[in-house]
Structure formats: structure tokens, C-alpha cells
Amino acid sequence: MKKISLIIFAVLCTGLSLVKAQYKLPAYEKFKLSNGLTVYLMEKHEVPVISLSAIFPAGAIYDGSKAGLASITANTLMTGSVNLPKAKLDEELDFMAANIDMFSSKEFSGLRSKFASKYKNRVLDIIKNILLNPAFDKSEFEKEKSRTLVNLEQAKESPRAVIASYFDKAVYGNHVYGNVVSGTTSSVKGISIDDVKRFYNENYYPEGSAIAVVGDFKTPEMKKMISELFSSWKKGTSKHTNAASNPISYPTEANVVLVNKDDARETTFYIGAPGINRNNPDYVAISVLNTYFGGRFTSLLNDELRVNSGLTYGARSVFSPLKNGGTFYISSFTANKTTAEALDLAIQVLQKFHAGGITEENLASAKNYIKGQFPPSYETAGQLANLLTQMYWYDFNESFINNFEKNVDELTVDKAKNIIHKYFPSDKLQFVLIGKADEINMIAEKFGKVKMMDIKNDIP
Amino acid sequence: MKKFLLPVLLIISFNAMAQIKANDVNSFTLKNGMKFLVVEDNSIPNANMYLFFKVGSRNEHQGITGLSHFFEHMMFNGSKKYGPKMFDRTMEFNGGANNAYTTENVTVYTDWFPASALEVMFDLESDRIANLSIDPKMVESERGVVLSERSTGLENSPWRVLLEGLQATAFQEHPYHWPVIGYEDDMKNWTQADLEKYFRTYYAPNNCVVVISGAVKTQNVKALAEKYFASIPAQPEPEPVHIVEPEQKGERTITIQKDVATPYLAVGYHVPDAKSKDFYALVLLKEILSNGKSSRLHKALVEDKQLATMVSASYDESFDPTLFFVYAMSAKENGDSILEQEIYKEIEKIKTGGVGERELQKVKNQKLMEFYNQIETINGKSNNIGTYEVFFGDYKKMFDAPSEYNKVTADDIKRVANEYLKKRNRTVGILKTNVDN
Numbered sequence: 001m002k003k004i005s006l007i008i009f010a011v012l013c014t015g016l017s018l019v020k021a022q023y024k025l026p027a028y029e030k031f032k033l034s035n036g037l038t039v040y041l042m043e044k045h046e047v048p049v050i051s052l053s054a055i056f057p058a059g060a061i062y063d064g065s066k067a068g069l070a071s072i073t074a075n076t077l078m079t080g081s082v083n084l085p086k087a088k089l090d091e092e093l094d095f096m097a098a099n100i101d102m103f104s105s106k107e108f109s110g111l112r113s114k115f116a117s118k119y120k121n122r123v124l125d126i127i128k129n130i131l132l133n134p135a136f137d138k139s140e141f142e143k144e145k146s147r148t149l150v151n152l153e154q155a156k157e158s159p160r161a162v163i164a165s166y167f168d169k170a171v172y173g174n175h176v177y178g179n180v181v182s183g184t185t186s187s188v189k190g191i192s193i194d195d196v197k198r199f200y201n202e203n204y205y206p207e208g209s210a211i212a213v214v215g216d217f218k219t220p221e222m223k224k225m226i227s228e229l230f231s232s233w234k235k236g237t238s239k240h241t242n243a244a245s246n247p248i249s250y251p252t253e254a255n256v257v258l259v260n261k262d263d264a265r266e267t268t269f270y271i272g273a274p275g276i277n278r279n280n281p282d283y284v285a286i287s288v289l290n291t292y293f294g295g296r297f298t299s300l301l302n303d304e305l306r307v308n309s310g311l312t313y314g315a316r317s318v319f320s321p322l323k324n325g326g327t328f329y330i331s332s333f334t335a336n337k338t339t340a341e342a343l344d345l346a347i348q349v350l351q352k353f354h355a356g357g358i359t360e361e362n363l364a365s366a367k368n369y370i371k372g373q374f375p376p377s378y379e380t381a382g383q384l385a386n387l388l389t390q391m392y393w394y395d396f397n398e399s400f401i402n403n404f405e406k407n408v409d410e411l412t413v414d415k416a417k418n419i420i421h422k423y424f425p426s427d428k429l430q431f432v433l434i435g436k437a438d439e440i441n442m443i444a445e446k447f448g449k450v451k452m453m454d455i456k457n458d459i460p
Numbered sequence: 461m462k463k464f465l466l467p468v469l470l471i472i473s474f475n476a477m478a479q480i481k482a483n484d485v486n487s488f489t490l491k492n493g494m495k496f497l498v499v500e501d502n503s504i505p506n507a508n509m510y511l512f513f514k515v516g517s518r519n520e521h522q523g524i525t526g527l528s529h530f531f532e533h534m535m536f537n538g539s540k541k542y543g544p545k546m547f548d549r550t551m552e553f554n555g556g557a558n559n560a561y562t563t564e565n566v567t568v569y570t571d572w573f574p575a576s577a578l579e580v581m582f583d584l585e586s587d588r589i590a591n592l593s594i595d596p597k598m599v600e601s602e603r604g605v606v607l608s609e610r611s612t613g614l615e616n617s618p619w620r621v622l623l624e625g626l627q628a629t630a631f632q633e634h635p636y637h638w639p640v641i642g643y644e645d646d647m648k649n650w651t652q653a654d655l656e657k658y659f660r661t662y663y664a665p666n667n668c669v670v671v672i673s674g675a676v677k678t679q680n681v682k683a684l685a686e687k688y689f690a691s692i693p694a695q696p697e698p699e700p701v702h703i704v705e706p707e708q709k710g711e712r713t714i715t716i717q718k719d720v721a722t723p724y725l726a727v728g729y730h731v732p733d734a735k736s737k738d739f740y741a742l743v744l745l746k747e748i749l750s751n752g753k754s755s756r757l758h759k760a761l762v763e764d765k766q767l768a769t770m771v772s773a774s775y776d777e778s779f780d781p782t783l784f785f786v787y788a789m790s791a792k793e794n795g796d797s798i799l800e801q802e803i804y805k806e807i808e809k810i811k812t813g814g815v816g817e818r819e820l821q822k823v824k825n826q827k828l829m830e831f832y833n834q835i836e837t838i839n840g841k842s843n844n845i846g847t848y849e850v851f852f853g854d855y856k857k858m859f860d861a862p863s864e865y866n867k868v869t870a871d872d873i874k875r876v877a878n879e880y881l882k883k884r885n886r887t888v889g890i891l892k893t894n895v896d897n
Contacts, residue, residue: 047832094752097829153721158616310604365553372555372574375504
């Protein structure tokens, strides 16, 4: 009786589309300054706050031999501008309760800011100076560098903090997508303030960048402000090529990276393979199917590894797409002594998914879920500003939002079969296991050629 | 926590310039004592339901530690109408997602869904509150899940180890002594009878506050509340937690060995609960110490002296007297004792020299921004309103808070620093590699 209720539910709602959320992206204005900087403006007046998101073609793929250079450059930009030294910058932002952060990812670097609209003049001026007139103060850089070095050592205490970098190396090999964004202890030691200046000069340029402002302002006024502030940003001088455009040599056989952690009480693992590019035409369909496979609480993976067997607190799967490549991985963790059981089970779930596909009811459930959870992802000014810069970077537009439900609904059980077959891996799996090597090395050998490492060492 | 590790600390705030006003919150109470608070907000076609149960690890005793949190898990494992797995399956089929968290004080269940699925949420929640069935088979597999949750917390963060040790040292009698997740041996030992008793006692409608925000109509919520919850009988009030932690009469320290790059340090001072007259001044003191890069501790220890890679302070709402924490990670391998002394120096400066007017205004500005962040989402609204209702006794206090904050003077900050941040009142925890020197 209990098991049947879901099916009754499904049949009652023919068409099975229970969720009619109908979320549309609010109106926005997009324009380009004469230096090539792309600007997005969207008004939103619920709270007297403005969020800003900016994106620059200065990611870790441009690190070259100095892993961590993009990241430390972004952090160094936050250590003051020519006319506003760090201590003053920090105090002034804190007084306004304004927040400005910079970060780096594989492909790009970014700035995110949130502030009360009454301080917009001052905060925007500060942002401009951080980006266009950085101080590159040597002593602030050295401080930033030594904090980074301690943070890198501390990260080695947490498998969760480092496992993605090991995995990306395993899948991308020597391609720049395998670059470790945070850098390593030895690479960061070799970075100088001159490296940072050079990286900034080469990789922060308006014609490859975008700024999105969302919140409590009037568009004509904001347009004038942004244009005046950023028109003086000079175009880049060096020739720009996408460092990630070289072909990726994905692994041709199954491999296991076994990272020893002497005091491990559990094994943390990723199992995966190449994934998809962000502009894949099947992106939405893949998202729906991944929701069913490993993207929600009742997913196949979590149901088997957690609910049925109690082997773990959580198991999930992720597609992590970039412009020219991507990864797919299953991730979970389990006690040392249940490592073999959990790995076997995860692979069985993947095989079962390939063999069994998805039923009409389960597809309906995954569709309803992904549609129902969609609007809260674009609720705040900050979320919307990030979306706009993502649209810039990955070259899509509001049709992704506005047609999302339609695209979800178009997926059928038959189409799903092809999508599963095409995008979910079934062989040449790449494993990263972080745990107590002498207890799990025999298990590791079962899954592929084993490479031994130690969490205390740098990621190679 | 059911699914993902959420920070235990809830951030709350308020301000006079708040967009949402007290009379935007509609309130009604069923005859069985179950209270509902509703905010109509049509910014997205979604809604949420937050259920606050006044039960947490402070309601446990040794032998059943961790049971509140384990119970939080068991609430997803089947009831009369919706059997094992059906709660989550039905919710997700209807476009909803959920989570839950347990603290020392409360257990909170959170549902997020398209507004059109509101009635399904009432059906699901009322079924498990009225008719939870505790299947022994589910108890066993779920025991494995929470053991894994405990293990992964300890595996990935030295803070867990340190703060558990610190809290156990600062509280010698009061139930804040043990961790929310429980002792490993207790976790392996909970019985069916323990669970059943817990359910009867604490999962009563009169021990629960429900907050709903989103694209809903209050009238409709009221009708659904009557339809689904009114028939659940009220229970006798749970026994109050009667243990009061005796006054601390001298500094305590605890050292823990773990292989780490640099030492981790935490200091806890006994401070009063959320209903204390000093609550607001202590919150502002916490912000002055550690909110932002220009805050006292961050500027001195991270920027100027480079003794720490991070420093932070916390003081959260609670039912019983709690701890005001300062935490820091040393930048140097053997830097714990100098870091500790420098933290005290900064605190001393406030105790003797007080704080400046601009500094006080800065933290008041930060509170206002925090408030905007909270009310920017429907989830922030529900969480904030529920937290005020439960910890301060009335959600309307959220709207009085601005004047409470504005009343705090530089002298108040200095006074509470002197009253509570005393050597005899503190417990110091250090986690490091080498503990034998």
C-alpha cells in the first residue's frame, strides 16, 4: 500500500507535470562600453541593497608554471589601491557594511560585492580603484602569500578540501583544466610580486570582462555611473588566446589515485570520467537525469548508499562543465572497513542506471523537482548578478531561464535512454580514494592501475 | 543534520528601517497549542515551511546523548500514511526539497517547495507528527548514517574535536556538556523505547512553532492548518531542564593532540541566554571583536601581527546560559601561546579603553546589512521570525530589536566586556601536534 501511493499519484496527474512555477527572468539592460567592457543592469527594489558581480578572463588556466598565480593575484588586488591603502580600505568598507570579495576559478577570476544602495557612489568608486589602480604593495603581498601557504597546509587536514584537485588532475592530465586553482606549497613559494603584476597586466582587460549590477537603483543613473567609472579602463595590449582551447587527452584506461592519510577514520572518494561542456545542447536533459541519478535526496545513489545500507551520510553525483571540457563524478565517504562495499555499490548503481534507464514516474518526479527548485536559485540580487556574468562567460541568454521548464518537459523516457548512454560513463572510470592506504590498497587494485600519493605532500 | 552540514549558528538581526513590518506577519494558534506565523511574499512562485520544535541535546541525559539529532533523522523514515522513504519521495515528486537541523536547543525541519504544493506539505508534516512509526530496521540503517555523519565531521575539521572538548570542559553539569551528535557509545546504544518516549514527549503540537513564507494566502494556510493539524492532541508540557551550570571559579584549559599544520585555539566565556538584558551589548561586542577586516581581533592578529590566519567570535541565542567564543588558527607552528596572549591583550584594550563612537556605529551598520540579507529571501524571513518567536518568546521582538540595539552605548560594551570576559570565567582549548613539550 505504501509503495503504491507514488504511482497512484503519478497516474492521477496525467501529463505528470505537477509543478507550474513559471519563473521568468526580470528585465535587464545590456550594453558595451567603447573599450569593450560588457555591462548588465537589472533593477530590483525589495531591499535597499545592490549586488555587483564582475568576471575577468584571468583564471588558473593562465597560471603557467606558477600554480596559484591567478588566485593570489585576485587576493592581492583586495589589498588596496594607489589612493586607498589596505587598512583604510578595510575600515571604510566595514563602516559602510559593504562587502567586496575577489576569487579565482579555473577559467576566470571574479569580483563580488554587496552594499547598501545609499553608499553606491563610494563603493563603486572603490571597486573601480581596486580593479584599475591596484597598489600591489609588496609587504601586503608577502602577508597574503604567507597566509596562503598556511591555508594550503591546513587544507591537507581535510580530504573534502583537496579531493577535487586530485580528481581534476586524474581526468584532465596535463591540460590546463587540471591546474590546481589554489596552487601548491612549492609553487606558491615561487611567486613574486612581479609575477602578480605581470599576470594582472596580461589577463585583466575590459574587452574580455563583464560587470553586472542588480538591485535598488535607477538604470539611467547607474548606466551613467558605470560608464564614467570604467571608460578609462584601457584595452589589453597582449594577444589573447584561450589557454584551454588545446585538445584534452582524457585517460584511456581505468586509474586509481590512492592518497594516503595516516589518521583517516574514513575513506573519501570520487569516481568519475570526462563530462560535458557548458554549451552542450543536452545540458538541461542531463541535469534532469543527474537529479534522478545523484542530484537529490531520493536519488539512486543516495538511496542505495545511505538510505538502504547506512554506509554513508551522503552520496551524490555532479557534472562540472567548463567552456571546453568537463567532468562527471560520484562522490561519497564511508568508514575504512566499509570502503570496498561502498565502492562496489556505487558502481553497481551506475551500471543499473545504464541498464534500466528511467521510468515514466521517476522521470516525472525528477522534472517536477528540478522545476520546483529552480526559482529559489534566482531569488536574490546577488544570485541574479552572478547569473548575468555566467551568461556572458558561457554565451547564453535569458532563454535558458525562460525556456527552462519547456526544455525540462521535452525530455522523454526514450530520449533519456540515449542521454544516459551518451553522457554517463560506464567504463575507463577514474578513482580518487583518500584514506588509510595500508587498509585500503588491496581494494584500490581491483579498480585500475594504482598511483600512490600522500595527503601531506603537494598535489603533483 | 539530515543531509548536509549546516552551520549550527543562526544569524539574526533586525533594524528600524526594515522593509518587513510586524503586522506583515500573520499569526494564529490552533486549540492544541500549535502556533503558526505566516508571511505572504510573492517575489518567487515558491514557499517554505519551517517547523521549530523546542527540543535539542539539552533535553537529553547521559546514556541517550545524540538522541535529539538521531530523532531528527528518524522523522524522515516513515509514518502511517507515508511509509519508509515515502516522505522524501512524495515531497520531491511534488517539486519540494527539505532538510533539518538539530542544535543544543531546538530541532528545525525545513521544507522548500513550489507554492502550488502547499497542501502536500501539510499532509506530509501532519502525518509524521501525528503518526510516526519507528521501524526497527530503519533504526539500524539510520544508526550507520549518523555514525558516518559524526565521523565525517571529525575527519574534515579539527574544530569539531576542539569545540567538543572545550564545551565539555566549560560545562561540567549542564547538558551543554555533550555534543549534539552524541557520544559514539551512546549512538550505538539507543533503544526503540528511548525513541518512542522521545516522540511522545517532544513532538507535540504545543511544543512546535510553524513559520510559512512565500506565495501563499494566510486564509488558505489557516484552513489547511485546521484540516491537517487540529486533530493532533496536545501533550503535557515537557519537563523543564532544571540543571543550572555552577559559576566557574577559575580558568580551565584543555589540550588535544592532532596532527595539524599549525595550532587551533578557542576560548569560551560563560555568558547569559538570549533573554538577558545584556544580550544586545554582547552581540555588538562580538561584532567589534571580529566582524570584518577592520575588527579589533582580525586587524591586530591577522593583518598587523600576522599571528593568525583567521580569527572569529561567536555568541548565539540559547535557552540557557551559554558560551561566548573566540576562535583562531595560528599562523605559526608553535604560535599558540603568543596568539592566546595577544587575544587577551585586545580584549583588555576594550575593557580599559572602551570603544569609539565610529566603531560602535560601524557594527550597527553591519547589523542593518545583515538584516537586509536575511529578509531578501523567503527562507531568511521564516528562519528569522521563527528564531525570534522561539528564543525571545515573541516574533514581534524582532521588530523591537532596532531600538534595543540603538540603546547600546560605548559604556555598555565596556561594561559587558569587564563583566563576562574575565580570566576566571574562561575555558581555553588548544589543539596541536606536539602536546608533550
